[in-house]
Amino acid sequence: MRFTRPTPGLPTDSDIDLAVPRQRAEPQWPVLAVISVGGIGGALARYGIGHAWPTPPGDFPWATFVVNVTGCLLIGALMVLVTDLFPHRRLLRPFLGVGVLGGYTTFSTYAVEIRNLIAAGAPATAAAYLLGTVAAACLAVFVGMTAARFVTWLVTA
């Protein structure tokens, strides 16, 4: 089926990809402004989830896991949609992708949590968290992209 194929013109880096001509010429100040505002929204959503769902020391960090995996599901869908359906909405990727989803997901907390699990004497949980997040994140990106490709296929068919 057509929608399972990679989208032509899809960038490799969702934040900024200078191989995409339009992104090289991105108007800097409006782009930076929407990234900043989006980043605030994403970071506060991440804080809210972490606050409502605290992880006791030595336990599997479910809040960060869910934040990162759902963020990956959404970036996969978003990148296909902005490339295929909304190529003229120039601030959509900077706002939702770079700002909201970039501010929402976090690599630094992931790294420090693995470090803390190892330091707390829970290496098995650390390993499960390390591998479980990266596997679930990649699967989520793929599912998001495929779902968005299916929607694009339905809409443009």
Added chain:
Amino acid sequence: MTVLFIALGAAVGAPARYLTDRWIQRLHGGRFPFGTLTVNVLGSLILGLAAGGTATTTGVYALVGTGFCGALTTYSTFGYETVRLLESRAPRRALANAAVSIAAGLGAAFAGVAIGTAVWH
């Protein structure tokens, strides 16, 4: 106050990721996502410093850690790039991106916490 500190940190962290990524791509321009790797490792080091140097309940941690480092680093771009490399038939680069990002990020987190604890305690 915590929410305000996080918002302030994130308002700077997210555009800092975009600008750093853009700057590194201009220097490199290759097919390996060095830009995202750089912000993720740097953010892991700074969050480690914050975690080692202060309690997670302080305003400094909210500003520098939850806000700035959380928005500077990204799992969505990291996951997206890894899948895009796989999809573009570059499985070795995809695997290298995942392995190097996680190994370097974890190393930076360990170093950050150790330095933060030594300096501020």
